[in-house]
Amino acid sequence: MLKLENVSKRYARGNVRAVDGLTLEVRGGEVFGFIGPNGAGKTTTIKLVTGILTPDEGTVTVGGAPLDKDPIAAKRMVGYVPDAQDAYDRLTGLEYLNFMCDMYGVSSADRAARITSLSERFELAAALNGIVKGYSRGMRQKLALIGALAHNPPLWILDEPMVGLDPRAAHVIKRQMRAHCAAGNTVFFSTHVLDVAERLCDRIGILQKGKLIAVGTLDELRSGETGASLEKVFLELTGDEAAGDWDE
Numbered sequence: 001m002l003k004l005e006n007v008s009k010r011y012a013r014g015n016v017r018a019v020d021g022l023t024l025e026v027r028g029g030e031v032f033g034f035i036g037p038n039g040a041g042k043t044t045t046i047k048l049v050t051g052i053l054t055p056d057e058g059t060v061t062v063g064g065a066p067l068d069k070d071p072i073a074a075k076r077m078v079g080y081v082p083d084a085q086d087a088y089d090r091l092t093g094l095e096y097l098n099f100m101c102d103m104y105g106v107s108s109a110d111r112a113a114r115i116t117s118l119s120e121r122f123e124l125a126a127a128l129n130g131i132v133k134g135y136s137r138g139m140r141q142k143l144a145l146i147g148a149l150a151h152n153p154p155l156w157i158l159d160e161p162m163v164g165l166d167p168r169a170a171h172v173i174k175r176q177m178r179a180h181c182a183a184g185n186t187v188f189f190s191t192h193v194l195d196v197a198e199r200l201c202d203r204i205g206i207l208q209k210g211k212l213i214a215v216g217t218l219d220e221l222r223s224g225e226t227g228a229s230l231e232k233v234f235l236e237l238t239g240d241e242a243a244g245d246w247d248e
Helices: 042-049 069-075 093-101 108-121 137-149 168-182 194-200 218-222 231-235
Strands: 002-011 016-026 031-035 057-062 080-082 155-159 185-189 204-207 209-218
Touching: 002 204, 016 042, 016 057, 016 209, 031 168, 031 194, 042 057, 042 155, 042 185, 057 069, 069 080, 080 137, 080 218, 093 108, 093 137, 093 209, 137 155, 137 218, 155 168, 168 185, 168 194, 194 231, 204 218, 204 231, 209 218, 218 231
Parallel strands: 031 185, 031 204, 080 155, 155 185
Antiparallel strands: 002 016, 002 057, 204 209
16 A cells, blocks of 8 residues: 655755665555654654655655655545644634545535544534634644545554544544554554554554664564563664663
């Protein structure tokens, strides 16, 4: 569903590689977790995948559509929730969702059913006629999640989706991620909440200093260490000196 081939991105006039020769394939129908230390390049990678940034080298392909050659087709297959919510403050929640549906060509009949279903699922239906400016951070996050799902995207991309959500809303989004994949779609998300990634993901990729240092199922990442938590695996792979003393 998603392929990155030798993708690199530099900042600071080419002196800093935020993403360095990244090659990765995310399969259809899986929940793929993308983890790494702060500054590892996760958000830059997501911005490259969504077309917000252009890679200096390499190619990104979404559902068979090369992002550089057919960007509209690639972007139509993506529903993206960024790590910072900047919805239009002067719109109502419903106006914002209709705007998102307009952008992706969702029919009137389909949007009505999807907005109703998703807003009820995320417990935002009662607030949709309110102005976004008056929304709390959690409500804005829910609105962004609904907007990114309204066109039923084959690839749902989320950058730190649990931030700002209360436990009930976080539970809803985790169920929605699994349901989205059960319907044949794909979820690609970054997170610092390792226990969520451990319980939810089919496979996990670990990024450090712009390079993919490990990818696989949790069992594959454990490398034979039966029962090791993702947190312990992560600390060992990223070079934390305390990881070896984890059980002491």
